Amino acid sequence: MTPTLSPRAAQILAALVGEYIDTAEPVGSARLARRAGLGVSSATIRNTLAEMEDLGYLQQPHTSAGRIPTDRGYRFYVDQLLTAPRQLRSGVAAEAQLRRDAGSPALAEDVLAAVSQVLSRASRLVAFALPMSDGTGILKEIEFVPLARGKVLIVVVTDGGQVSRKAIDVSDGILPQDLRQASNYLNTEFAGLPIREIRVAVMERLRQERTLADALLSRALTLAQSGLEERPRKPSLFVDGASALLDDTSEDGGVSIATVRALWRMVEEKERLVRLLNEYIDGPGLTIVIGQEHRTPDLHPFSLVAATYADGSRRGTVGVIGPMRMHYSRTIAVVDGVAQAVSRVLRDSM
Numbered sequence: 001m002t003p004t005l006s007p008r009a010a011q012i013l014a015a016l017v018g019e020y021i022d023t024a025e026p027v028g029s030a031r032l033a034r035r036a037g038l039g040v041s042s043a044t045i046r047n048t049l050a051e052m053e054d055l056g057y058l059q060q061p062h063t064s065a066g067r068i069p070t071d072r073g074y075r076f077y078v079d080q081l082l083t084a085p086r087q088l089r090s091g092v093a094a095e096a097q098l099r100r101d102a103g104s105p106a107l108a109e110d111v112l113a114a115v116s117q118v119l120s121r122a123s124r125l126v127a128f129a130l131p132m133s134d135g136t137g138i139l140k141e142i143e144f145v146p147l148a149r150g151k152v153l154i155v156v157v158t159d160g161g162q163v164s165r166k167a168i169d170v171s172d173g174i175l176p177q178d179l180r181q182a183s184n185y186l187n188t189e190f191a192g193l194p195i196r197e198i199r200v201a202v203m204e205r206l207r208q209e210r211t212l213a214d215a216l217l218s219r220a221l222t223l224a225q226s227g228l229e230e231r232p233r234k235p236s237l238f239v240d241g242a243s244a245l246l247d248d249t250s251e252d253g254g255v256s257i258a259t260v261r262a263l264w265r266m267v268e269e270k271e272r273l274v275r276l277l278n279e280y281i282d283g284p285g286l287t288i289v290i291g292q293e294h295r296t297p298d299l300h301p302f303s304l305v306a307a308t309y310a311d312g313s314r315r316g317t318v319g320v321i322g323p324m325r326m327h328y329s330r331t332i333a334v335v336d337g338v339a340q341a342v343s344r345v346l347r348d349s350m
Contacts, residue, residue, distance in 0.1 A: 003055045009048050010080070011038060013057055016049070017069045017077040021325055026066035071291035071324070074303070078288055078328050094118050094334075095341035111345055112238045115318055115338060120241030122334045125322035126267065129238040129342075130277055138194055142186050144179035144223055152179065154227030158195065168226045174219070182220035190224075199228050237270045237277075262298045263321065277306070281317050284308045286336060291324050305331050307339035311346040318342060 005013065015035050019027045029046040038045070049067055052058045057073040060066070069077065094115075101114035112129040119127035138158055145153040147167060152174070156164045190198045206221050242264055266273050276296065280287050289304040303326055306319025318339050320331060 005052070005055075005057075005076070008038065008040075009052060010076070012045055012048050013052060013069075013073060014077055014080055016058070016067065017073060020068050021327055024325060026061055026068050028066035031066070071293065074290050074324055074328075075293075078290065078332075081329055081332060082286070082288075094122065094338045095344060098341055098345050111342060112316070112318075115342055116238040116240040119318060119320060119334065119338050122338070123320045123322070123331050124241070125320040125326065125331065126239065126241045126263070127320050128240075128273070128277075128318070130274065130281075130317040131236055139191055139198055141191060142224065142227060143183050146174070146176050146179060152223065154223060156195075156227050164227075166227055168223075170223075178219065179223075182223055185217065185220045186224050195228060198224070202228065237274050239267050239270070239273075242267050263302060266296075266298055277317060277319075280304070281306060281308060284310070284315060286332065287319075288328075288332070303328075305335045307335045309339045309342040309346070311343065316342075 012032065016027045016032055019032065019035055029042040029049060032049075033040065033042040033045050049058060052073075053060060053067060056070060057076060058067040059070050061068060097118050098111055098114050101110075101118070109131070112131055116127045116129045119129070139156070141155075141157045143155045143157075145155060147153050150169055150171070151167055152170050154166045154168060156166075158164075190201070193201075202221050202224050206218070206225065276294075276299075279295065280289055285308060287304070287306045289299075291303065292300050294300055294302070294304070299321075301323065302321050303324045304319060304321050305326075305328070306317050308315045308317055310316075319335055322331070
């Protein structure tokens with residue numbers, strides 16, 4: 001259980017974290033007395049800092065030095081920020097940039113490729129965009145295209161502009177008009193429904209229709225089953241700005257070259273990073289993970305700020321990874337604003 005701080009101690013801690021973020025130097029009581037504006041002596045602040053060090057909010061890197069925040073100190077600071085109203089002006093500029101970069105109509109993949117760049121530039125951190133989970137979209141259209149003899153291309157279009165294609169082998173004798181009738185039937189029956197619900201409905205109808213003599217209906221359902229089945233695939237992740245971490249490597253307040261290399265390896269191993277993100281993100285809104293709150297030691301020197309975007313039925317994630325000594329107020333506002341911008345762009349393209 002996290003110890004409770006008095007209002008004065010909370011104000012002093014917030015001032016210290018803010019000063020340390022700005023300067024990357026341990027903060028002493030005299031400098032803090034000037035910044036906090038509490039009207040109390042540096043001796044009083046010094047005693048309060050000692051108490052917060054005992055409670056685990058602060059640490060003193062050297063005996064004669066000032067203090068710096070611990071993971072717990074950062075967490076307290078961030079939780080305080082989350083209760084305050086946020087300015088989302090960055091979201092307006094991000095939305096305009098996304099619309100320019102992604103084009104019109106904006107396809108989900110084009111938007112996400114653009115958003116990692118937009119977010120990295122705005123935050124000056126490593127930015128990522130995780131696509132919406134597969135199989136949870138809304139069907140807009142399904143089409144069957146005849147290819148060479150005995151092959152059909154199944155094209156599935158879902159909301160948000162996502163398109164999947166799959167070529168399958170079929171028995172000879174399927175005419176183009178049969179394929180058009182099959183797609184017309186499926187679009188009439190299922191367009192506007194979630195893909196997962198359609199999979200279940202198709203399987204149930206196939207079980208029922210086996211006793212009927214309607215060959216066209218049976219063929220349409222069989223093709224739909226093939227086109228809508230879940231297929232294992234490597235998770236895609238858009239990442240930008242990994243080199244930005246090199247600007248913050250130092251012994252005090254930054255991160256070491258070895259730590260940057262560890263994060264760089266994780267960025268390159270996208271599947272591992274995607275698994276971690278999926279573990280963190282379990283609902284809408286903001287997710288902030290600080291230091292040793294990370295499940296993997298490789299990320300203990302870093303903080304993650306992420307937010308979900310949605311196009312109606314599906315959710316994806318955008319966010320940043322950077323050193324714990326990041327400008328949280330600005331970063332939270334940027335990530336939140338960009339996530340909302342992505343949602344608006346995708347919804348307008350539906």
